[in-house]
Amino acid sequence: MRRVCRCCLLLAVALTAILARPLHAQDAPVLRVTASAPAEGQTGATIKLQLEVMTSTWFTQPPQLPKLDLPGVTVTPPSGHGELVRDEQNGQSLNGLRYTYLLSVESAGALHIPALSVTAQLGPAGAPVxxxxxxxxxxxxxxxxxxxxxxxxxxxQSFTLTPDPLVQGGRITRSVTQRADGVQPMLLPPAPLGDVPHFKRYPREPEVVTLTDGRGGFVGAQRIDQADYVAQESGxxxxxxLTLHWTDARSGSPKNQTLPGRQVDxxxxxxxxxxxxLQADLAALRHGLRWAIPGWAMPAVIGLAAAGLALWLGRAYWQRLARALGAVARRARTRWLVSEPRYWRAWQREAHAAPAVLSDCYRWIRRSSGAAALRDAVAPLAQDERQFVESTLRHAYGMNAAKTAWRAPLASRSRVWRRAWRKRPAAVHALPKSLNPLHHEAPPRTGDADAPHR
Structure with missing residues (x-):
């Protein structure tokens, strides 16, 4: 009986140990990341760097792949589609995805690829690892x-003639297709479709595609270059x-292939x-009875319509502009009416007109000198000027006032006075002396300022 109990106890301990192993493994899921690539490569060739991400459970989200930047290397990251892989480690089954990086190295030497870190969420807990x-x-x-x-x-290559046989003005399309296994599309050079005498070349956009195995796996690239050659003359x-060159990936030796040309007639x-x-149709449509509109008529009508539309849309602006211009014109006219040149011209006309009066002369004197009387205006001038004024006033208001011989000398002498008065500094105020309260002299009586003393 004791032996039976001892055997049952050992069996229970063994079963507990066996059942504890998968439970422990389930509590701590495994994530393994492995990078592999060929030990050697050729400059300019495409090298596949395969990154395997495997786990003992499953992925609740796609793994987060690292970004790979290498100096002097063109790196194409994975397309996002991974290849299913399975493995076994220490008796534990692993499954996961294999991603491929494409590397194109530009120079020879040692290429160091650092450790690539991958983060994934594993089931059943979904914790990031x-x-x-x-x-x-x-x-x-x-x-x-x-x-x-x-x-x-x-x-x-292929040739397509349009039309066939080719005629002047027709075209021949030359198409060159390059297909390379294990080469990225960006590394395929354009075919040398150059100019050809007697033809006009029209190149087309190249067709560059990536070749896959149907499951997202990289196979190679294909490039199709086309050019249309239009015949410019007969003959x-x-x-x-055409000769295309490349380098063999295994031996590293240069290779080339020559595509034959083609003779075309x-x-x-x-x-x-x-x-x-066309003449019969125009005659049937009575084209001769139609009016011929000149070429400038339509642009002129469009211009007038646009100008009328602009005037109508901006009528408020044009009205304000017209009022502003009118105000400017009125101010200019007002300044002219009270200006010295205007009074001067009036006096010059009066000096040669009948009757012999001095109305405009006194207005000009008042405007240019500021004095109301002729004697006051020439008072600051020389003695001979004052004597001339006295003589002129005696002739104008004396017994022989009917004579007009004094007007021509007065008109001539007033030019000298005008130059002298223009040189004087302007008054600090606009009030004449007769109205200035600061002036202490008695104002002259109106009407006898220039009358001769009797």
Whole structure:
């Protein structure tokens, strides 16, 4: 009985240990990140860097892949689609995804790839777990060859004539297709479709696509270059052959392939007769009775309509502008009416007109000198000027006032006075002396300021 109990106890302990192992493994899910790439590569070739992200449970969200930046290397990140992989580690089943980075190295030497850190959310808890791969070192060999593809390249071409046979003005389309396995699309150079004598070249946009295996896996690239050659003249002409160069990815030796040209015969273009008579149609439509509108009529009508629309839309502005211009004109006229040149012209006309009066002369004197009387105006001038004024006043208001010989000398002498008065500084105020309260002299009596003393 004791032996049976002892055996049952040992069996229970063994079952507990066996059941505890998967429970412990389930509590701590495993995340493994592994990076792998060829140990050696060729400059200009495309190297596949595969990153495997595996777990013992499952992913609740897609893994967060790192961004890879390497100096002197063109890196194409994964497209987002991973390849399903399975493995076993220490008796534990792992499953996950394999992602591919595409590397194009430009120079030879050692290429160091750092550790790549990946974060993933694992079930059943969905807690984020981070793991990283081991760093890698690749050896890149060979010298860089600009414009050359490194890989397995296949080249084909085709010709299409429109029309066939070709005539002057028709076109021949030359298409060159490059297909390379393990090469990124950006590394395929354009085909040398250059100009050809007797043809006008019209290049088309290249068609560049990435070749996949149907499941998101990278296979290679394909590039199609096309150009239309339009025949400019008739005759027999040849399109030259084309040579494309690349480098073998395995041996590193240069290779090339020459595409043959083509001899084409271009016939002269025939002038096709019109399908109908234009003159007959115009005659049937009574074109001769129609009015011919000159070419300038339509632009003129459009211009007038636009100007009328602008005037109508801006009528408020134009009205304000007209009022402002009218106010400016009125102010200018007012300034002219009270200006010295205007009084001067009036006095000059009066000096040669009948009757012999001094009305405009006194107005001009008042405006130019500020004095109301002729004697006061010439008082600051020289003695001979004052004597001339006395003599003129005696002739104008004396016994022989009917004579007008004194007007011409007065008009001539007033020019001298005008120059003298213009040189005087302007008064600090606009009031004449007769109205200035600060002036202590008695104002002269009106009407006898220039009368001769009797």
């Amino acid at each position: 981070t793991a990283e791969s081991a760093p890698l070192t690749l050896q890149i060999k060979g010298a860089a060859r600009l414009g050359n593809v490194v890989g397995d390249l296949s080249v084909t 027999s002409f040849a399109l030259p052959p 271009v016939a002269a273009a025939q002038t096709a007769p019109p399908p109908f008579s």
